[in-house]
Amino acid sequence: MQKKGQEGVIITVLLILIAIAAVAVVSYFIINQVRQGQTQAADRLSCGELNYEIISAVKDTNSITVRRIAGGDNVNVSNIIVTFGTKGTNKTASPAMMEITSVSGFNITSGDKIEITPILKGSITCDTRASFTVL
Numbered sequence: 001m002q003k004k005g006q007e008g009v010i011i012t013v014l015l016i017l018i019a020i021a022a023v024a025v026v027s028y029f030i031i032n033q034v035r036q037g038q039t040q041a042a043d044r045l046s047c048g049e050l051n052y053e054i055i056s057a058v059k060d061t062n063s064i065t066v067r068r069i070a071g072g073d074n075v076n077v078s079n080i081i082v083t084f085g086t087k088g089t090n091k092t093a094s095p096a097m098m099e100i101t102s103v104s105g106f107n108i109t110s111g112d113k114i115e116i117t118p119i120l121k122g123s124i125t126c127d128t129r130a131s132f133t134v135l
Contacts, residue, residue, distance in 0.1 A: 047126030054132035063104035
């Protein structure tokens with residue numbers, strides 16, 4: 001009769017240990033997801049600090065000149081997307097702070113809209129930071 005009492009205690013202890021292990025595993029994954037979400041939210045806030053200026057869009061050379069202006073000094077931009085025209089032709093470039101970058105290979109005509117969209121390290125795409133309509 002004593003063995004039956006011990007079996008119940010052992011089974012109860014094992015079930016408690018399995019439940020604790022399950023909670024630990026689930027907690028690990030939930031905590032990692034929350035941390036990732038916090039990092040992405042911080043990066044999204046960094047997008048608001050970035051400023052770009054479209055200096056020119058030259059029809060003769062089919063080139064667009066872009067400059068990253070002051071602000072967001074600590075924001076790590078990997079590329080910018082230059083979206084051009086109604087068809088959304090995209091080109092990428094990597095201007096450093098305050099550097100002027102020319103992007104060519106467009107067929108520029110009057111009325112075309114040009115937009116600059118930064119991409120942060122980690123492939124986070126910001127909202128459009130500069131817009132320009134060719135006259």
